[in-house]
Amino acid sequence: MARPFSTLLIWLVVAISLALPSTFLLTLDNLGRVAPDLTRGAQLSVMLRSKADLAAARLVEQRVGAWPEVSQVSLIPREQALMEFAEQTGLSSVLMSLENNPLPHTLLVEPAPDLNKTAATALVGRLAQLSEVERVIQDTRWMARLQEALLAGWRWVTAIGSAMVLGAVLALITTMHLVIDARREEIEVVSVMGGSAAFIRRPFLYTGVYFGAGGGVLASLCVWLFSAWLAQPVDALLALYDMASPLRGPGAFYSACLLAIGVCLGWLAALIALRRYLRSLEI
Amino acid sequence: MIEFDRVSRRFGDIHALRYLSLTIDQGEMAFLTGHSGAGKSTLLRLLLLLDRPSGGDIRVCGESTAKIGTGSVPQYRRRFGVVFQDHRLLFDRSVHDNVALPLAMAGYAPRESQRRVRAALDKVGLLALERANPASLSGGELQRVGIARAVVAKPEFLIADEPTGNLDPALSSEIMSLFEAFNQVGVTVLVATHDLPLISRLRHRILTLSAGSLAGQESG
Numbered sequence: 001m002a003r004p005f006s007t008l009l010i011w012l013v014v015a016i017s018l019a020l021p022s023t024f025l026l027t028l029d030n031l032g033r034v035a036p037d038l039t040r041g042a043q044l045s046v047m048l049r050s051k052a053d054l055a056a057a058r059l060v061e062q063r064v065g066a067w068p069e070v071s072q073v074s075l076i077p078r079e080q081a082l083m084e085f086a087e088q089t090g091l092s093s094v095l096m097s098l099e100n101n102p103l104p105h106t107l108l109v110e111p112a113p114d115l116n117k118t119a120a121t122a123l124v125g126r127l128a129q130l131s132e133v134e135r136v137i138q139d140t141r142w143m144a145r146l147q148e149a150l151l152a153g154w155r156w157v158t159a160i161g162s163a164m165v166l167g168a169v170l171a172l173i174t175t176m177h178l179v180i181d182a183r184r185e186e187i188e189v190v191s192v193m194g195g196s197a198a199f200i201r202r203p204f205l206y207t208g209v210y211f212g213a214g215g216g217v218l219a220s221l222c223v224w225l226f227s228a229w230l231a232q233p234v235d236a237l238l239a240l241y242d243m244a245s246p247l248r249g250p251g252a253f254y255s256a257c258l259l260a261i262g263v264c265l266g267w268l269a270a271l272i273a274l275r276r277y278l279r280s281l282e283i
Numbered sequence: 284m285i286e287f288d289r290v291s292r293r294f295g296d297i298h299a300l301r302y303l304s305l306t307i308d309q310g311e312m313a314f315l316t317g318h319s320g321a322g323k324s325t326l327l328r329l330l331l332l333l334d335r336p337s338g339g340d341i342r343v344c345g346e347s348t349a350k351i352g353t354g355s356v357p358q359y360r361r362r363f364g365v366v367f368q369d370h371r372l373l374f375d376r377s378v379h380d381n382v383a384l385p386l387a388m389a390g391y392a393p394r395e396s397q398r399r400v401r402a403a404l405d406k407v408g409l410l411a412l413e414r415a416n417p418a419s420l421s422g423g424e425l426q427r428v429g430i431a432r433a434v435v436a437k438p439e440f441l442i443a444d445e446p447t448g449n450l451d452p453a454l455s456s457e458i459m460s461l462f463e464a465f466n467q468v469g470v471t472v473l474v475a476t477h478d479l480p481l482i483s484r485l486r487h488r489i490l491t492l493s494a495g496s497l498a499g500q501e502s503g
Contacts, residue, residue, distance in 0.1 A: 185371065185373070186373050186375075188371075189371045189373065189384075190384065190388065191357075191360075192331060192333065192360065192365055193360065193361070193365060193384065193385050193388065193432075194357045194358065194359070194360035194361030194362075194363075194385070194388060194389075195357060195384075195388040196357040196358075196388065197357070199357075199387075199388045
């Protein structure tokens with residue numbers, strides 16, 4: 001292209017407009033991938049009545065384990081629970097001085113993964129009705145919050161992203177108008193000599209694609225740099241939560257998508273910019 | 284054959300052409316003259332379908348141009364070679380590439396295109412400047428490159444709008460003899476010009492426009 005500086009500028013405009021929303025998308029994508037790892041938290045803690053002994057607890061464990069809406073049950077005997085509690089709190093001497101173990105036998109019930117909200121609530125009810133069960137503790141509220149937050153996040157990104165992509169298209173159209181204006185003489189001459197609309201369009205469509213593709217490449221470079229820069233602290237953060245890092249960078253598919261989107265936007269902008277000129281030439 | 288049949292073109296209250304009827308025969312060479320604003324440019328624009336008449340009909344080889352739709356206009360225009368007063372060459376490419384433009388849009392293969400471009404440049408005597416940039420050429424040379432570009436695809440009609448407007452008399456007469464040479468090999472030539480002293484020496488029909496109507500015609 002004849003004007004490298006303005007080419008670079010339009011590349012940057014397209015790159016920024018594509019990179020920002022796709023960075024958000026990548027973030028949400030990664031958050032969504034972390035979330036299922038946290039379903040451990042969705043499990044139910046079922047406290048049995050203190051009069052129920054270990055044998056009774058084992059029976060309940062077997063019964064509940066056979067339910068279709070339950071994927072896994074594990075029993076934590078009250079002695080084990082007391083030991084763990086003592087270990088974690090450092091109150092072992094205090095606890096040892098107690099006459100009776102105040103903790104009940106506890107079942108950790110993990111619902112089947114495809115269970116929806118209503119079914120999960122029904123499961124809680126069903127567990128609570130068992131005669132041996134004292135209390136069912138359910139910690140699903142934060143899961144629901146995370147899900148809503150993710151949904152809100154997606155919509156937010158979609159709205160911001162659409163606005164930014166629209167901005168990129170408008171900038172591309174303006175630039176294409178300038179490019180076309182600079183070659184107006186050529187278009188007129190070619191049109192008088194009988195150049196078809198396709199013949200006149202072709203070089204400008206290539207220019208549009210060149211602008212868009214360059215923007216797409218720069219955008220994926222930006223996203224890639226950003227995620228590489230972010231990877232180390234995020235990995236460290238997740239390690240603090242005892243989670244293996246599922247963080248995923250943009251990858252080949254993401255970059256290919258950005259390139260394809262850039263190409264499409266450039267092509268579209270060139271077509272829109274050309275329409276006005278071709279109409280005025282009656283072809 | 285080009286026929287204008289009671290053709291009018293109005294721009295608001297202004298009649299650029301008023302019931303104009305004229306005929307240019309196949310293989311003829313004719314001059315179109317008249318004062319500025321007499322309707323010469325409007326006539327050429329209508330003929331090339333750069334504009335459409337307000338009334339009347341223009342027929343080329345017996346076929347009405349009114350029936351030519353937008354999609355077929357480019358193909359129709361390729362039957363004409365056009366020479367402009369200001370040559371309208373593109374300065375971002377060589378003489379060769381300028382002349383090759385009509386062949387590129389008609390889809391010629393590079394080898395055939397090269398051969399035809401060289402033949403056309405040879406006819407106007409500029410083969411040596413094939414690789415030059417138009418910016419380095421004189422006014423007369425530029426106009427000859429423009430003519431080479433107009434004839435390279437072997438059009439049926441050669442249309443020229445004030446082709447000698449910017450040239451001195453010697454160069455003008457040189458350009459006119461080029462047009463005559465193409466006419467002699469069967470191309471129908473229509474030249475719009477102010478240059479009465481020049482064309483009165485040549486033996487071709489002169490059509491004079493005045494206020495959008497045909498004021499007179501002298502056969503050469």
